[in-house]
Amino acid sequence: MAPAFPATSSSGSLLSIEALTVDFGGVRVLQGVDLTLARGEALGIVGESGSGKSVTWLAALGLLPKTAMVGGSVRLDGRQLLRAAPADLDRIRGGHVAMIFQDPSSALNPVLRIGRQIGEVLTRHQGVSGSSIRAETKRLFDLVGLPDAARRFDAYPHELSGGQNQRVMIAMALAGKPDVLVADEPTTALDATIQAQILDLLTTIRRETGMALVLISHDLGVVSETCDRIAVMYAGRIVETAPSGSMFANPHHPYTQGLLAALPPFEGALHRLLPIEGQVPDPANMPPGCPFAPRCSQRSNACETAAPQLIATEAGRFSACISGLAAGNRHIRKFSESMHV
Ligand code: ADP
Ligand code: MG
Numbered sequence: 001m002a003p004a005f006p007a008t009s010s011s012g013s014l015l016s017i018e019a020l021t022v023d024f025g026g027v028r029v030l031q032g033v034d035l036t037l038a039r040g041e042a043l044g045i046v047g048e049s050g051s052g053k054s055v056t057w058l059a060a061l062g063l064l065p066k067t068a069m070v071g072g073s074v075r076l077d078g079r080q081l082l083r084a085a086p087a088d089l090d091r092i093r094g095g096h097v098a099m100i101f102q103d104p105s106s107a108l109n110p111v112l113r114i115g116r117q118i119g120e121v122l123t124r125h126q127g128v129s130g131s132s133i134r135a136e137t138k139r140l141f142d143l144v145g146l147p148d149a150a151r152r153f154d155a156y157p158h159e160l161s162g163g164q165n166q167r168v169m170i171a172m173a174l175a176g177k178p179d180v181l182v183a184d185e186p187t188t189a190l191d192a193t194i195q196a197q198i199l200d201l202l203t204t205i206r207r208e209t210g211m212a213l214v215l216i217s218h219d220l221g222v223v224s225e226t227c228d229r230i231a232v233m234y235a236g237r238i239v240e241t242a243p244s245g246s247m248f249a250n251p252h253h254p255y256t257q258g259l260l261a262a263l264p265p266f267e268g269a270l271h272r273l274l275p276i277e278g279q280v281p282d283p284a285n286m287p288p289g290c291p292f293a294p295r296c297s298q299r300s301n302a303c304e305t306a307a308p309q310l311i312a313t314e315a316g317r318f319s320a321c322i323s324g325l326a327a328g329n330r331h332i333r334k335f336s337e338s339m340h341v
Pocket of ligand 2: 053055184330
């Protein structure tokens with residue numbers, strides 16, 4: 001059952017998502033997501049393609065098309081974002097949240113000089129105008145490691161490389177001085193070296209500005225190095241959440257165990273990678289019971305009955321698997337309840 005929403009913000013989180021559901025054309029693709037984000041925290045969201053990572057954050061920030069039916073609650077600093085009027089939503093979100101995407105070329109206008117685009121953001125969010133725009137842009141370009149700011153300012157997006165354009169996107173996102181940056185697969189289109197540089201950059205900026213980061217990736221390796229905490233998504237649900245280190249050392253959910261086994265080792269001899277057999281289920285055709293059961297080597301008959309809830313397996317750790325319960329969990333506490341203590 002969906003939890004009753006308290007009048008006050010939950011546990012002082014900066015962002016608090018509760019029982020978030022999304023339906024497209026009568027098909028439920030997000031099955032009730034509960035998540036919190038603390039001020040300054042770096043939260044990683046991982047899962048195979050189609051697991052609901054992007055939809056979760058687009059829904060939370062009111063960026064889905066109108067065809068999407070969104071249910072639940074999303075609070076930013078205690079204020080409800082869902083069902084807010086567009087003008088109110090703009091004001092609440094305002095300079096607080098910025099989002100960047102995989103493909104910077106889709107977000108940058110190809111026929112406008114980069115300086116003009118970043119200038120618009122600076123004017124809108126910070127009231128910066130005139131000659132101050134160039135100075136502030138130079139500061140941002142320095143922050144994101146784009147040298148030669150003057151030349152970049154007058155360039156068009158096609159004159160820059162993919163990595164440079166992603167730095168421009170990050171600079172634009174930072175122009176509003178957000179409390180939260182949601183980065184959706186920000187490095188997937190980039191080669192490995194540039195990918196590492198951009199991730200380092202996000203970590204440095206976070207340290208310097210104190211902003212929270214939500215890093216979405218299909219790659220557990222990418223988020224584990226950058227984030228304090230990880231939420232693993234599968235078939236429109238969170239199936240495990242834990243601090244990065246402890247999740248890596250000892251994954252609780254069989255799906256997380258599968259993701260880890262499929263990861264190349266950081267060092268040492270290459271072992272044979274073990275991809276998880278099978279595919280993410282089609283939302284229109286969900287298996288009864290646990291959505292991962294058809295692919296799970298640890299399944300039992302009980303897994304076919306109902307989708308397991310996210311429950312505490314250790315302090316600060318939650319897993320949605322009945323085998324985790326059998327392995328010694330004595331204090332059944334739902335994640336949604338932990339949000340209100
Ligand atoms: P991820 O980001 O984890 O790869 P998404 O959040 O994009 O996955 O998608 C989750 C599910 O929602 C998928 O089944 C996808 O097909 C569906 N979906 C996403 N966007 C739309 C949309 N605009 N219309 C209909 N279905 C959608
Ligand atoms: Mg996505």
